[in-house]
Amino acid sequence: MSSLSPDVAKALTDGGLDPEYVASVIMMALDEDLADGPDVTTEATVSADATDTADFAARAVGVAAGVPVAAAVFDLVSQGTAKIRQAVKDGDRVEPGTVLLTVTGATRDLLTGERTALNLLCHLSGVATQTRLWVDxxxxxxxxxxxxxxxxxxxxxxxxxxxxxxxxxxxxxxxxxxxxxxxxxxxxxxxxxxxxxxxxxxxxxxxxxxxxxxxxxxxxxxxxxxxxxxxxxxxxxxxxxxxxxxxxxxxxxxxxxxxxxxxxxxxxxxxxxxxxxxxxxxxxxxxxxxxxxxxxxxxxxx
CATH class of the missing domain: 3.20.20.70 (Aldolase class I)
Structure with missing residues (x-):
């Protein structure tokens, strides 16, 4: 589960990030959630063949950062099967309701990777937003x-x-x-x-x-x-x-x-x-x- 798809890896590289480093950070985070096995709540409530589409949207004004990183989370969790659309570019200003990322795939994969993706996306976007305040x-x-x-x-x-x-x-x-x-x-x-x-x-x-x-x-x-x-x-x-x-x-x-x-x-x-x-x-x-x-x-x- 640690190999990124070529297009996801390229998006990270284009932004100046090392895909292997990003994958290692994500895997460390996922290991914390999955240390004792799979997501028991999701496994008990969601059928293995269920699919869904999740939109990741801003709830405040700010600057996006880490969208390719969040995409990499779902790429790894789904082992390359999730369909991922990055709706904004890192560095873009966003407002409440702006969709940053849309992921379609197995519901179990979406729920398993959701918190790791949000933790990284919220934190990195917060750093970018704070920086932009100073730059402005x-x-x-x-x-x-x-x-x-x-x-x-x-x-x-x-x-x-x-x-x-x-x-x-x-x-x-x-x-x-x-x-x-x-x-x-x-x-x-x-x-x-x-x-x-x-x-x-x-x-x-x-x-x-x-x-x-x-x-x-x-x-x-x-x-x-x-x-x-x-x-x-x-x-x-x-x-x-x-x-x-x-x-x-x-x-x-x-x-x-x-x-x-x-x-x-x-x-x-x-x-x-x-x-x-x-x-x-x-x-x-x-x-x-x-x-x-x-x-x-x-x-x-x-």
Whole structure:
């Protein structure tokens, strides 16, 4: 039950997701439901030859994400026999009543996969919806919204995919695809410049971001050649001062600045208007409310 149909796998690949990874997440979720055997309620109440059509529709305004993932759930549960129609694309804005996905197949398969599909679809759409709120809040400023590594264990690639669906950008995916010098690294290395230079020496050519928590640290890391600096818990006033110090001048080049820490949606535009390049928001993934999506069988004859 772990092999995806070619068309379902292609839809995932086209969205930048690894089909094998998605299948492994789904199988882990299904294993939780089926750990002690089949769905006893469904098996007792639904005949083996019964078929139905289920529509998965939004119950609130938001942004869709994870529609191909939900489709993959039913592809796996039905072993490729379900007929699946993805009614919207990930990233589309939806309203109450908008059908995201329609699945026709064995009723037992629909009921067995329903909760896993909804859990993933509601959560990922919630992440995309939350991201879009931030993206809309800074529209026109040139500032980009980025996620963090504050993700659900095992779901990082899916949650970061949902951020992209909402118009955001991804920060590093792992601890090895980019360096990020944080306060504890600074303590261990004996200084922020020392920490930055140690990472650069050990991994030449790797992107490195340096976190600072005071304006006094800024000239040193600029002079050392940092190309991306994270302003940790800066007020908008201090962010503006950091932008002015950086200056985009010939001495420092095009150093980019990222605001992070203690930010809220109502402050997003004020932060963006300071001139920072990025705003990173852990809440996109660790605190996003779900987008309510429901599953309803069609009445006979419809």
């Amino acid at each position: 809040a800074v529209e026109g400023t040139g500032t980009k919204i980025r996620d963090t590594r504050k993700t659900t264990p095992g779901l990082r690639a899916l949650e970061k995919y949902a951020v992209r669906c909402g118009g955001g950008e991804n920060h590093r995916m792992s601890l090895s695809d980019a360096g990020l010098v944080k306060d504890n690294h600074v303590v261990a290395a004996g200084g922020v410049v020392e920490a930055f230079e140690a990472v650069r020496k050990a991994h030449p050519g790797l992107p490195i971001e340096v976190e600072i928590d005071s304006l006094e640290q800024l000239p040193g890391v600029l002079a050392a050649g940092a190309e991306l600096i994270l302003l940790d818990n800066f007020t908008p006033e201090r962010m503006r001062a950091a932008v002015q110090v950086t200056g985009r001048n010939e001495l420092y080049g095009r150093t980019r600045l990222e605001a992070s820490g203690g930010l809220t949606l109502d402050l997003a535009r004020a932060v963006a208007e300071t001139g920072v390049d990025y705003i990173s928001v852990g809440a996109l993934t660790h605190s996003a409310p779900i987008l309510d999506v429901g599953s309803d069988f069609r009445e006979e004859g419809k």
